[in-house]
Amino acid sequence: MHETTITVTVDGEPRTVTVDSRTTLLDALRDRLGVISPKKGCDHGQCGACTVLLDGRRTLSCLKLAVAEDGGEVVTAAGLADGGDLHRMQQAFIDHDGLQCGYCTPGQICSAVGMLEEARAGHPSHATADLGADVVLTDDEIRERMSGNLCRCGAYVNIVAAIREVAGEGSVR
Amino acid sequence: MKPLTYERASDPAAAVALVAGNPGAAYLAGGTNLVDHLKLGVAAPELLVDVSRLPLDDVEVLGGGGLRVGAAVRNSDLAAHPVVRRSYPVLAQALLAGASGQIRNVATTAGNLLQRTRCVYFQDVTTPCNKREPGTGCSALEGVSRSHAVLGASDECVATHPSDLAVALAALDAAVVVLGPGGERRVRMADFHRLPGDEPERDTTLEHGDLVTAVEVPALPFARRSAYRKVRDRASYAFALVSVAAALDVTDGPVRDVRLALGGVAHKPWRATVAEERLRGGPATEDAFRAAAAAELEAARPLPGNGFKVPLARNTIIATLRDLTGGAR
Numbered sequence: 474m475h476e477t478t479i480t481v482t483v484d485g486e487p488r489t490v491t492v493d494s495r496t497t498l499l500d501a502l503r504d505r506l507g508v509i510s511p512k513k514g515c516d517h518g519q520c521g522a523c524t525v526l527l528d529g530r531r532t533l534s535c536l537k538l539a540v541a542e543d544g545g546e547v548v549t550a551a552g553l554a555d556g557g558d559l560h561r562m563q564q565a566f567i568d569h570d571g572l573q574c575g576y577c578t579p580g581q582i583c584s585a586v587g588m589l590e591e592a593r594a595g596h597p598s599h600a601t602a603d604l605g606a607d608v609v610l611t612d613d614e615i616r617e618r619m620s621g622n623l624c625r626c627g628a629y630v631n632i633v634a635a636i637r638e639v640a641g642e643g644s645v646r
Numbered sequence: 647m648k649p650l651t652y653e654r655a656s657d658p659a660a661a662v663a664l665v666a667g668n669p670g671a672a673y674l675a676g677g678t679n680l681v682d683h684l685k686l687g688v689a690a691p692e693l694l695v696d697v698s699r700l701p702l703d704d705v706e707v708l709g710g711g712g713l714r715v716g717a718a719v720r721n722s723d724l725a726a727h728p729v730v731r732r733s734y735p736v737l738a739q740a741l742l743a744g745a746s747g748q749i750r751n752v753a754t755t756a757g758n759l760l761q762r763t764r765c766v767y768f769q770d771v772t773t774p775c776n777k778r779e780p781g782t783g784c785s786a787l788e789g790v791s792r793s794h795a796v797l798g799a800s801d802e803c804v805a806t807h808p809s810d811l812a813v814a815l816a817a818l819d820a821a822v823v824v825l826g827p828g829g830e831r832r833v834r835m836a837d838f839h840r841l842p843g844d845e846p847e848r849d850t851t852l853e854h855g856d857l858v859t860a861v862e863v864p865a866l867p868f869a870r871r872s873a874y875r876k877v878r879d880r881a882s883y884a885f886a887l888v889s890v891a892a893a894l895d896v897t898d899g900p901v902r903d904v905r906l907a908l909g910g911v912a913h914k915p916w917r918a919t920v921a922e923e924r925l926r927g928g929p930a931t932e933d934a935f936r937a938a939a940a941a942e943l944e945a946a947r948p949l950p951g952n953g954f955k956v957p958l959a960r961n962t963i964i965a966t967l968r969d970l971t972g973g974a975r
Contacts, residue, residue, distance in 0.1 A: 475649045475650065475651060493649075494649075494650050494652040494694070495647045495649070495650060495684065497681065517682050517685070517686075518678060518682060518748075518749060521746065521748060524748055530751040530752075531747060531748050531751060532748055532751055532752055533678070535681075536678050536682060536749075537677060537681065537752070538652065538674070538677060538694075541652065541654075541674065541677070541696050541698070584747065584748065587747070587751075588747055591722070591747065594726070595726065596722060596726040597726065597738065597742060598747075599742040599743050599882060601742075604731040604732075604735055604738055604739075605731060605732060616882075617881075617882050618747055619747075620746055620747075620882035620883040621745075621746025621747055621748045621749065621883055
């Protein structure tokens with residue numbers, strides 16, 4: 474049995490599709506369901522362009538088999554917007570010019586949103602000097618926590634500025 | 647990629663029966679290493695048994711002070727656990743030094759221990775590699791060997807184990823709980839990963855079908871003063887060139903006890919027992935740390951491309967122990 478029919482909620486819509494067991498979640502989204510917000514960069518878990526929120530956590534969709542995520546909930550960068558109203562993280566990337574070519578941007582934005590939730594839940598990082606203290610999202614913390622998302626245009630300075638602004642506002646939404 | 651069948655395991659015993667009964671079967675948990683290997687052609691299972699949803703995702707604080715960490719506990723959750731942060735900083739720091747936020751959200755405790763070397767030749771199916779394809783030769787011996795082993799290697803294989811978590815667990819004398827076709831057993835971390843010898847295709851002492859169900863971390867009060875120091879080519883999201891996991895029991899006088907393990911230098915997490923022996927009962931001084939590190943590294947046999955790892959390991963041991971001493975009252 475090399476094919477399985479799965480149902481995954483994508484950006485709020487239940488989507489049913491029959492996939493070969495080898496199909497990654499990224500390929501299922503892009504090639505089978507026409508959801509092209511997550512991008513294929515390296516396809517080996519090194520660049521972060523395929524980052525989505527899977528069951529609420531930022532996840533690399535290129536390293537997940539679609540068949541294993543039957544029943545799962547995926548939110549892509551496109552799904553963060555509320556109709557025509559951009560998510561605050563999306564707006565902050567525009568306001569701070571946190572992109573050049575834009576290819577890494579959906580992954581950056583999903584990662585940033587997931588990262589802020591982790592920080593609010595008190596998760597430490599490699600940049601956290603005192604593991605017992607509350608998390609303060611300094612620029613060093615933001616850079617460390619976002620190290621799984623590469624930007625070959627080098628928009629990092631403005632990406633940090635965008636995330637810093639949203640982090641300073643309290644809740645993510 | 648070869649066609650494969652996917653099955654979600656209903657319970658641990660059923661998972662073991664499925665994999666043990668099929669030489670072409672493999673377990674799938676977080677998948678962060680295995681799915682990449684499917685794409686690269688490094689692994690080609692015909693059956694994947696998904697164990698990620700088995701009820702193995704609890705961190706249990708044991709009565710005596712230790713921890714029982716379920717095999718499916720994600721790296722990010724274990725690093726954030728309050729008892730891990732307070733009682734075993736070396737463990738939290740090792741986890742947080744590994745991979746990226748996205749990968750730590752998915753990678754599991756057992757999967758981290760069972761991830762395979764990042765030797766470029768192992769991951770490139772167009773090159774000979776004794777670990778991937780026994781008997782074909784080792785490309786790293788006369789190739790690019792910058793990231794390779796300086797301790798415990800063989801003529802067959804000079805790969806290093808990539809896990810940070812495993813180095814911390816080796817220092818803490820953790821035990822791996824394994825469910826096999828014949829029942830449950832415990833394997834000490836020291837005996838879990840193996841040196842390559844003439845069977846480099848075997849990373850661990852597990853047999854086909856064995857399923858890691860938990861990791862037990864014993865109580866170690868002085869691990870409150872412990873640390874993981876990782877040296878790598880960039881500040882984040884890179885594998886270790888050298889790493890040191892250490893715990894130090896010292897107040898004003900001599901070293902009462904010490905735990906020391908090295909990463910990035912061998913086919914397994916390298917418990918530095920020679921250095922530990924030298925340090926116990928001696929002074930907690932930089933000279934003593936240097937002498938102990940030198941004694942441990944006497945066995946080092948660097949390759950043409952990685953001689954820098956020997957002084958780097960020595961200096962990283964010294965720096966890690968010195969930092970821990972600095973916290974003394």
